[in-house]
Amino acid sequence: MGVASPLAAYLLVAALLFAIGLAGALTRRNAILVLIGIELMLNAANLNFIAFWRYGPHPEALTGMMFAIFSIAVAAAEAAVGLGLVIAIYRYAKTTDLDQMNRMKG
Amino acid sequence: MSVVFYGIAALTVAGGLAAVLLKNTVHCALAVAVAFAGLALLFLSLDAQFVGFAQILVYVGAVAILIVFAILLTRGAEPVTGGVFSKSWLVGLVIAAGVFAVLGWAVLQSAHALPLVTAAPAVTVQDIGVALVGRYVLPLEIVALLLTAATIGAVIVALHEKERTR
Amino acid sequence: MAAAPISVTLDQVFIVLRDWLTHFLPAALQPFAAVVLEVVAIVCVFPGLFALTTVFERKGLGRMQNRLGPNRVGPFGFFQPIADGIKSLTKEDIVPLNADAVVHFLAPLVLVVAVFMGFAVLPMGRNMVLVDMDAGLLFFFAMGASTELSIFMAGWSSRNKYSILGAMRAIAQMISYEVPLLLSSVTVVMIAGSLSLTKIVEAQNQYTGIFPHWYVFTPWGLASFVMFAIAATAETNRTPFDLPEGESELVAGYFTEYSGFKFALFFLGEYLGMFSISGLGATLFWGGWSAPLSILSWVPSWIWFFSKDMAAIFVFIWLRGTLPRLRQDQLMNFAWKFVLPFTLLNLVVTALWRFMEGGWLRWVVCTAILAGAYVLMGRTGMHRKHFGPRSYRYAE
Numbered sequence: 001m002g003v004a005s006p007l008a009a010y011l012l013v014a015a016l017l018f019a020i021g022l023a024g025a026l027t028r029r030n031a032i033l034v035l036i037g038i039e040l041m042l043n044a045a046n047l048n049f050i051a052f053w054r055y056g057p058h059p060e061a062l063t064g065m066m067f068a069i070f071s072i073a074v075a076a077a078e079a080a081v082g083l084g085l086v087i088a089i090y091r092y093a094k095t096t097d098l099d100q101m102n103r104m105k106g
Numbered sequence: 107m108s109v110v111f112y113g114i115a116a117l118t119v120a121g122g123l124a125a126v127l128l129k130n131t132v133h134c135a136l137a138v139a140v141a142f143a144g145l146a147l148l149f150l151s152l153d154a155q156f157v158g159f160a161q162i163l164v165y166v167g168a169v170a171i172l173i174v175f176a177i178l179l180t181r182g183a184e185p186v187t188g189g190v191f192s193k194s195w196l197v198g199l200v201i202a203a204g205v206f207a208v209l210g211w212a213v214l215q216s217a218h219a220l221p222l223v224t225a226a227p228a229v230t231v232q233d234i235g236v237a238l239v240g241r242y243v244l245p246l247e248i249v250a251l252l253l254t255a256a257t258i259g260a261v262i263v264a265l266h267e268k269e270r271t272r
Numbered sequence: 273m274a275a276a277p278i279s280v281t282l283d284q285v286f287i288v289l290r291d292w293l294t295h296f297l298p299a300a301l302q303p304f305a306a307v308v309l310e311v312v313a314i315v316c317v318f319p320g321l322f323a324l325t326t327v328f329e330r331k332g333l334g335r336m337q338n339r340l341g342p343n344r345v346g347p348f349g350f351f352q353p354i355a356d357g358i359k360s361l362t363k364e365d366i367v368p369l370n371a372d373a374v375v376h377f378l379a380p381l382v383l384v385v386a387v388f389m390g391f392a393v394l395p396m397g398r399n400m401v402l403v404d405m406d407a408g409l410l411f412f413f414a415m416g417a418s419t420e421l422s423i424f425m426a427g428w429s430s431r432n433k434y435s436i437l438g439a440m441r442a443i444a445q446m447i448s449y450e451v452p453l454l455l456s457s458v459t460v461v462m463i464a465g466s467l468s469l470t471k472i473v474e475a476q477n478q479y480t481g482i483f484p485h486w487y488v489f490t491p492w493g494l495a496s497f498v499m500f501a502i503a504a505t506a507e508t509n510r511t512p513f514d515l516p517e518g519e520s521e522l523v524a525g526y527f528t529e530y531s532g533f534k535f536a537l538f539f540l541g542e543y544l545g546m547f548s549i550s551g552l553g554a555t556l557f558w559g560g561w562s563a564p565l566s567i568l569s570w571v572p573s574w575i576w577f578f579s580k581d582m583a584a585i586f587v588f589i590w591l592r593g594t595l596p597r598l599r600q601d602q603l604m605n606f607a608w609k610f611v612l613p614f615t616l617l618n619l620v621v622t623a624l625w626r627f628m629e630g631g632w633l634r635w636v637v638c639t640a641i642l643a644g645a646y647v648l649m650g651r652t653g654m655h656r657k658h659f660g661p662r663s664y665r666y667a668e
Binding site for chain 2 (some may be wrong): 005006007008009010012013015016017018019022023024025026027028029030032034035036037039040043046047050051053054055056057059060062065066068069070072073074075076078079080081082083084085086087088090091093096098099103
Binding site for chain 3 (some may be wrong): 132133136139143155156160162163168170171174175178183230231232254260
């Protein structure tokens with residue numbers, strides 16, 4: 001089965017990556033790997049933005065590309081804070097296993 | 107679609123799959139770096155040079171490094187006891203498969219309506235710069251504020267409180 | 273004007289040579305063959321320079337330390353690199369029993385490939401650039417950032433405490449100094465108005481009288497260059513920032529467990545990193561391939577680029593023979609409390625320079641701000657810093 005539009009191929013790759021990231025975030029026990037899954041999902045969304053920018057009717061307006069640039073910046077901030085939280089929790093609970101973090105109270 | 111595209115796409119997806127499936131946490135982090143690099147190549151194949159290089163700089167150069175640092179600081183590189191997947195892994199897998207099915211179905215259903223090959227847009231780095239400080243200046247400022255806040259926040263969260271000995 | 277054509281031919285001799293070599297091929301293959309030739313040239317020239325530099329470094333250090341240096345192989349020991357090469361190629365390649373074999377194998381390859389990629393955007397002479405990218409500077413830094421991961425791979429996969437310590441130190445140092453490195457280069461982009469390295473060189477290739485418009489001859493450019501040089505030294509793990517591979521405490525850090533050819537690859541990667549970052553510094557601040565005086569423009573442009581590169585390498589060697597190694601906390605304090613604020617201030621000064629049109633006033637204002645800040649932060653602020661015993665706040 002051939003895909004007619006190159007855009008569709010990019011969208012399929014992005015959908016696959018998003019699903020992989022989601023599966024990782026939902027099934028792994030290590031908190032850091034959950035963060036990796038979230039990063040993969042964000043990246044898949046970026047790929048969609050860039051693909052739509054490239055094949056959209058108005059590439060000169062740069063909308064999709066700007067969205068991707070801001071998304072990269074925000075994702076960097078998210079990774080820093082998220083990993084900082086994981087380290088803080090590890091220091092307190094001595095584990096990064098999410099299945100063992102089942103108490104709201106210390 | 108060219109062979110190059112299929113090669114890059116296969117590399118990216120393989121990196122992503124390895125990042126999710128491998129047992130050793132550090133291997134996962136290295137695999138995700140491969141996926142990030144593959145995505146950057148995909149951006150380059152879409153004529154988005156600036157975003158592609160920014161992707162390598164931010165993700166391979168900073169986020170992947172942050173991840174391996176966090177893994178080593180939390181002793182995540184040591185072998186885990188009792189499986190790497192959560193107890194509710196089947197539910198997660200079903201949800202992810204469902205999401206992919208819906209997305210893929212939507213893309214394939216609308217594939218005939220999507221535009222075919224178009225000419226590469228002539229966008230220079232200068233255009234991006236002008237747009238960033240022109241039309242998108244408010245989001246730019248907000249992102250700057252967000253990054254500053256995130257830096258301070260990350261430092262405060264990860265800061266080890268000193269025990270008072272006096 | 274009989275001399276002009278000869279100097280032009282000499283200037284473009286490599287381009288002419290490339291075109292002559294490719295014209296034997298069918299027209300469809302010519303662009304591809306040209307790129308292949310250029311890549312082969314880069315891959316041959318810089319390792320050749322690396323071999324020369326090792327012997328010059330050892331002899332130069334020997335001179336600075338009142339000893340002879342290598343003098344056994346060939347005339348004055350100049351064939352030493354050949355002996356070293358044969359030695360490293362014929363030695364047994366040892367992989368530790370516990371090592372992560374795949375990652376251990378990939379680390380040196382990733383390092384060397386990433387470092388070589390950086391050369392693709394450096395203009396080494398008039399019309400001598402492999403790819404003239406619109407975002408060339410960004411590409412260079414993206415490739416530089418990729419080397420960090422290979423260092424981690426080397427340190428972690430060796431399963432050796434010295435290696436992992438060296439790798440963690442190297443990464444912490446490289447991340448800390450990458451920020452000032454980028455910020456000090458951004459000033460040049462602000463003035464030149466382009467991320468393309470060829471355009472940056474062309475902007476500097478103008479003369480007032482006989483003196484060039486190099487950015488290092490402006491207050492902000494000088495400040496940027498000094499910060500860039502400090503950060504570049506730290507990025508390449510050279511003395512005084514060679515903590516990650518301090519032989520006396522870490523037995524060469526992240527490549528302790530490498531031997532034979534892989535060790536040689538790390539060595540090569542490190543020196544190629546020095547060449548590329550020196551080339552970038554020369555391109556950004558010292559006019560790249562442009563001549564230092566307009567009356568010297570007849571000298572081929574590539575000679576200027578490579579002499580500037582080699583001069584920078586000499587400074588690296590000189591520093592190695594002169595300065596002691598910094599301690600980890602001194603290194604971090606210096607990066608975050610002095611270099612980073614100073615580069616941030618320099619960004620503001622550069623913007624001021626850009627918008628104060630002409631005249632001597634902007635020279636006075638910009639110099640005054642930078643000198644004042646240097647005195648305040650560098651002299652007064654750091655003067656009474658008694659670096660006490662280290663406190664381990666982040667490591668457990």
